[in-house]
Amino acid sequence: MSDTTLSHPATAARPDAGQRASRDLLRRGRLKPAEIVFWLATAASFFLLPDRHLLLSEIVILGLFALSLDLIIGYAGVVSLGHGAFFGLGAYVAGLVSVHLTGEPLTGLILAALAAGILGLATGPLLLLRASDLTRLMVTLGVAMLLLEAANRAAWLTGGADGLQGVTINPLLGRFEFDLFGTTAYAYCLIVTFALFLLARRVVTSPYGLSLLAIRDNALRARSMGIPVGPRILGIYAFSALIAGVAGALLTQTTMFVSLDVLAFHRSADVLLVLVLGGVGYLYGGLIGAIAFKLLQDWFSAITPQYWMFWMGLVLMVIVLIGRDNLNALPRTLMRRLRREDRA
């Protein structure tokens, strides 16, 4: 054995490299202490802020939606201006299921997820058209606009501009009724979001997730390494669409209402903003961004009720001008500077 190691160092290194790779993957997959603290704090919010459950549900739904966008932007490098399409489709499917089929929430959730996932699969190939970012932006935007127009025109099905009437949701699991204070709703949103988060985390820490990162950083090289770029992007796009659909369904089921607003352009723009506020490419960005977004929105609306968008735009612009990377590295830079001053 040792002889072969000496004469063929390259072949001997291979199992070693394999072991190292699987060890690295395992390490990436393990929950870090900060993450556990994050989720414990989230769970604690359920008990500590009992009168804020409605707002908190809204935040969690927005966070889940932003998380789905993070999967394609942060991990696959696909910039989308039309992610609201999947959110809206999920919302409408959940609404229609409850009106025409059954008020059982989980059925609605699953059907909405499937519908959004299928739309993702169907429109995903459009992203692969010798794609420049601009083409992708326009195609995703076009799909979202088509869906908005469709929902607007099909008033017999969707209620058009008046919104879908008569959405009623049965008690969750036949036991927990959706109450006025949003307590059931918040627990429901939290559990669904947590489950999907774990799933998404598993996906991005798998070898498949690593191959996505390779594609994001350099699609050409990834292709020449033998990574099938098209199918991989398609897969994550559909998965992301599915999660966005669930977020939309959660919104419908917890508010018992759907209107054209779920498909409007500002949804897609807002969710981008949320994601950037929280940071792209580490899954928590969406959830943290959603909290920051709602807080900022509250604060700005308090200053100038109608024009909070102005301030939101300003914040976004400053973030971009400073540079998102610099901002993420800010705590580290500050620490380093402090330490240096200590030494001096």
Added chain:
Amino acid sequence: MLTILIDGIAYGMLLFVMAAGLAVTLGLMNFVNLAHGAFAMIGGYVTALAMNRLGMPFLLTLPFAFLVPALVGVVAERLLYARLYRRSHLDQVLFSIALVFMAMAGTDWLLGSGQQLITLPGWLQGRFEVFGVGIGRYRAFLIVICAALVVGLQLILGRTRFGARLRAAVDDQRAARGLGINVGGIFAATFAVGSGLAGLGGALGIEMMGLDPTFPLKIMVYVLIVVTIGGTASLTGPFIAALLIGTADVAGKYYLPELGAFLIYLVMILLLILRPQGLIARAR
């Protein structure tokens, strides 16, 4: 039938005037600028305010509708845009969306959310008949003005020294720099002219498209569609695309009103499937 065609052409020409600046800046710096519509809105408001508050005649406001956005454009380019050329497209999208948000909310704040209306001078109202085809006077006026602008742009691009430098910079920025062409300066100038043209388009378009604080968002989609379909290799592509989209939109609204805005999005997606690089792609 012909009336609709002429309406569509007038609309398309207008779209082209607005999109021309975006096409060049996108081709030159590969900068995805979603805020181009904001400059068009500035132009529109300059004309509307000058006419309604200062009582200036329509034609006299048009030069200002060009100059003010051009000036704002040059300042914005030097102060803000120039920092983002080397950033990722995501950053550029975010930045320009932020700009759109601020422009919309800011306009609403300062000038109110209502529609801005203008009264055209008498000689531009009504319609006249040529061989039994009714043509709106204003539509004809638009076509003449925009056609003159298109010809002017093509001449500048094709026949002047500046045009030659610009084309060189679009084709290969690095080589152009190496030859001593001041690409940054060219870009600032182009950005200014592009913003000015957008503003002029916005001013001319008040009559056809209306003007309120949501204008940048509404026009953004159209302008981006024109540029994506047309490609950024030359101005011919966006010109054809603008005429196509303009005619399709007007005809669609007339013949198939139940389809609404469906048609142009469908046309866009289909054209992008067939020609992802745009109608007239850059030679490789």
